Structure formats: structure tokens, C-alpha cells
Amino acid sequence: MTIHPVLSEVRIGALRLRNRAVVAPMSRVSTAGDGVPTDAMAEYYAEFAAGGFGLITTEGTYIDAEFSQAYPDQPGIVTERQIEAWRVVTDAVHAAGGVIALQLMHAGALVQGNRHGDRSIAPSAVQPLGVKMAAYGGEGPFAMPEAATRADIRRIVGGFGAAAERARVAGFDAVEIHGANGYLIDQFLTGYTNQRDDEYGGDPAGRVRFAVEVVRAVRTAVGPEFPVGLRLSQTKVNDFGYRWSGAGEAETIFRAAGAAGVDYLHLASEGRDWYDTAVLDSGETVTRLARSVTGLPVIANGGMHGPELARTVLEEGHADLVALGRGALANPDWPRVIAAGDRPAEFDRGMLDPVVTLAGQRSWARARRGQVSVVR
Template identity: 35%
Template sequence: MFDSPFDAVDFAGMRLRNRFALAPMTRVSAEANGRANEAMVDHYVRYAKGGFGLLITEGIYPDQAASQGYEHQPGLADALQTESWVPIVKAVHAADSKIIAQIMHAGAQLQYNRYVEQPIGLSEQTPVATPLGLYGDQEAWYEPKPMTETDFDQVMNGFLGAIRNAQAAGFDGVELHGANGYLLHEMLSTYFNTREDKFGGSLEKRAKFILDLVKSAREMVDDDFVIGIRLSQITITDQDYQWPEGEQGFRWLVESLAEAGIDFIHTTDISVDRVALRDSDKSLAQVVREAGVALIVNGGINEDNIEQIAEAYPDALMALGKAALADPAFVRKVQGEEPVEQLDFAMLQPIANVENEMRWRAEQKDA
């Protein structure tokens, strides 16, 4: 027998009422100036009331330079943006869930930025394929400016400032977005990172900025403030990317992050159990599990496979993206053995904001 995923757990220092997490999902619904708003309070509270023990926010930009990637993306870069999150955090806590802010620097994967003209990246390399229509109209990627040492310093200060702001806003912690092709992922990726200076080359060099960031953040925040990271091999437009260092490199990174003071690692993939790494027969999640680091698994979790995944990863949280989007009351309904709603992408058209979702839901009710 294994513990039910509906039972309360201690995870990375947080007491959670169950093992279900809302996966981070960009909803491009903030004010143009990056402040969170009333619609976002209602949006997040739905998931807390729907039973998710932990909510991870959409990717939030950390600085008023090149980090914003989408129009109407929220920020945690100044005092007013920080304050704007307080009603969300309070309402989620009042509904008995914890909430973690995902901090995301767009890097080369930038579709819109109100502060700068050009993205920054590890090199001039643009992402593969084309930008996602889900987040706004953009036909081709902008060519990024390769980062200087000053840029690296500014990005570091931006992340640390946003983490400090997240703590001030009352969040239970942060998740650094090191997955899906955004800046921290680009550092690790040999597709983007072709540098020959101290930030490029071996995996040790490619990971140094991230490890330094985790160490500095850990020293800066209170002991009970959670610092996690999300990791993947895939990006939003490239499901085939694998770094050359395979499973061995991933194990080294996981162990190094643990030494640096990371509280959890959140793996994301097309499915939780997919073999993602070169020279491996394991999923990303299995490698993290073997290293004994607190784990959030993500990718393709739904009402039909939660038991199997809960059993395979007995101490892990399960983060749900599309299944949660389809039905914010997923957890409550599955626990009560009620049927859940299935995802219809029409709710995210023409772009994936909350307003379009609500309009679509109202139309379904009327129909």
C-alpha cells in the first residue's frame, strides 16, 4: 500500500493538504504595467478551492530590463507589482493552499517586452520554430544580443530582487524557471549556449550562474522560505533537445543544486515517465528521486494515471497543467469520484488569457 495522494504531506518544509500542485501556466492577464489584478485573484482562488494543495504561479518576470517575455505578463520587479500580488497570496492562503511564485527570465524566447528593444541571450541563436500564438501575435523570433558580464550581473540582481519581493508579498517560496527554453534553461543548453567564456563549455560552467543564484538566494531569504527550480530537456518549441551530458550530467546537476541549498526540483516533460536524457533509460523524475531531492513531477498527469504516478513517486507532488486548466476543481472532483471536464483549447483562443477562458465557459453554460 502507498499513501493516498489526497493525504496531507510535508514537502520541502511546507505542510500541504495533499500532493496536488497547479503547474505554472502563463495566462497573460495582468495589467500592461505588469501588476496583478482582480481577475487574477479569482483565477488563482478557483484552483485553491478546487483542492490543489500547492499553486505554482505563471512565470513572473523579475526585472524591468529584458526579462519580460509576453504582453500582459505579470512582474515582481518593483514595489507596486509586488504589492499587487498580496491579495492573491492572501486569498489562496485563506482557501488553505500554499502558493509559490515562478520567476522566469524570457531570454531569447521573448515575444514582447515593454522595457527594451532586443532580447538578451547566451548567443545570437534564436529558438527553433516560431513563437506561440497562445501568448500573442508574433511571427518570428527576435535575434538576441549575446549577454555581457554586466548583463549576467544585472540578471543575477534581478532574480535576487524578485525573490526578495516574493517573500515580501507573502509567497511561501519561489520556483526558478530553469526549463522550457527560457534564460536559465538556455544557459544549460548547448543549442543556445555556444560561449567560450566562463559561462559556456562544460556543464559545470553552464550551470555556474544557476548554482551561484541558488546559493545567494538561500543566504538572503528566511530559512522557511522555499526555493525550488524547474528543469527540463525540452523547450516550448523543441521536444527533441537533449544536452550532451545525458543522465550522468543531470545527476551531477541535481546533486549540485541540492548542495547549493535547493529545496525541491520540479521536472517537466511530455510525460512524467518519458526517457528524456541521452544515454539513459530513466525519466528526469527518476533521477531526481534517486538523488533523494524533494520532487515535483509534471507531464501528462490526468484522472486515469494519478494512482500509478502517485505510487511510482511516493513522496513527490504531482503538478497538473492541462488537466487543471480543463477543470480547476480537478482534485476535489477526483477525490469525490466525480467526472472531470476535458480540455477544449477553444478556451485559450485567440490568446490564453483568463478573460477568453471565462467568456468561453459562460458560452458553454448558455449553450
């Protein structure tokens, strides 16, 4: 039997990963409202480590006590209590043989619950499309955000750097900057949410400036050897249909990110499988274009739990690693399943419920091994 390419080692910056399987960031909103990670969260992330994943990425974690929080019960990396609680998580993951990155997130206009205030901030005062997600306690339209001033931008950029340094103190092996899915960095990248006429707006070269400044601030904060990634996407949680204008815009974004100092790019597909959003107008895939433009490792996300698709993406040079979200929830030991030549378990939509995810994932994994029955 041919060894699946996902099982081979790979390097990201200074990190040597045991395989190319990544746990994608997934919003689990499982704190007690104070942003402090719980013991259940430590068990949750450690289970992926024990299951053999090469890299585990946490849920999006807010970076300041001002505008960055998106959801009630979302974790933060702001206070000493939060830092110490994350240390429990990283210790548990390391004890299970894993490597873990903290995803740094700023909601921008897409706020559903922020314990630090009722206001939101964005590149421009533009009403977000769509409505809040009921699965995360949302209801009705998003609030109108305030347009960020240059002083706001400087403060937020510095906040990303400070949060990255706190992540290193908490024992993380890397950080991933959340520049995807419609949140603040993506709002700067997107023309209809960024209507600025200063150096942060206009064409793609102007709209990517904010992302570049964030990456540079994070790199300065953590130093040259600490791995830094950037997650990007075309689609958004509130706009599944959005696409970049073409390969030219994608190339501008990728080149700028690479030059700013990231160690990898993570290209996500919100609400769609990889094939639905991967192909640009040029016929090239966004992931392979990112690889060729930057020379950096690229993570592909979207439907990668299928062994055949994961093999195709890796063997045809579309990406260097594959990230699993729902597939990882159904199979916390997915790399071991692939190594054994078994078929991964199918995902159950009930596992998306944030209330049952942490306990439910463990029950699901045991059930797949025939140890218990799944309670729905």
C-alpha cells in the same frame, strides 16, 4: 476504495501541504500591459485553492525592468504596484485555504514583447529556433539576442534574488525559479544556445553554473527557511524534440541544483506527456533520478490529470508530487474530484486562449457541475 496517493500530505522544506496535487505554472498574460496583477487573477488563483490543490504555482513573472519580460501583458514583480497587487492575490489564496508559490522568470532570447525595451540577452548571440507563438501575440522569428557579459550575469543573478525577496514581501509561501522550457536559465544549460568559452559554458558542469548562482542568490535573499524550487525540462517551447545527452548530464544538473540550496525540483514536459520525455538512455526516469541524486521532493508534470498515471508515478516512486496544467484549467477542483472517485472533465482547447482563460475557467468549472452551459 483505495485512497489515491495524491491525497496524502507532503512536506516541501518548511511547508506542509495538504496533498500532492500542484497547479503547474501557466502563462495567462492577463494584466493590462503594466505587469500589475488584476482582481480577476486573484479570483483565478483562489479558485484552485478552494478546489483543494496542495500547492499553486503562478505563471512565470518577470523579475526586472530590463530584459526579463517575455510576453505582452505578462505580470512582473518589480514595482510597488505589482507587489501590492500580488498581495491581493496571495491574500485571496490564503483565505481560500491555499498555498502559493511565485515563479520567477527571465525570458533570455525568447522575447515576444517587452515593454522595457527592444533588446534581448542570452548566453550567446545565437538565433533561437522556431518562431514566436501566435497564441501569445507573436509572429515571425525571434530577434537575435546579445551575448551576456559577466557584468550582465552578475546583475541578472542579483535581480533573481531581489525579486524573490519582493515575492516574500508580497505574501507568497515559496518561490520557484524558472529554469525550464527554453528561457534564460535553460539557454545556459543547453549546448547549442550556450557557446561560451568561459566558466559559464563548455561541459554540463560549466553550463549549470549560472543556474547555481541564481539559486544561491535567491536562497541568500529569502533565508534558509523560505521554500525555493527550481523548474527544469528537457523540451522547450521552441524545441519539443530536445533531450539532454543522457543520464550523466541530467545527474550533473540535479546534483548542482540540490547542492546550491533548492527545496524541490519540478521537472516539466513542454508539449508532451510525461512518458514521452521521462525516460533517459539509462532506462531511468528523469524524475526518479532527480529524487535519488538529491534526496529532494520532485514534482512530475505532463498528463498528470489522469488519475491512473498520477497513481503510477507516485506509487512507483517516480515523483513525490504531480503538477497539472490543462487538467487544472478543466478541473479547478481536481483533488476533490479524485477524492470523490469521479472522472475529471476533459480539457477543451479553447481554454488555452489567454483572452478567455480567466473567465472561461470559472465557466468551465460551473458547467462541469451542470450549472451553466459552456460558450465556445
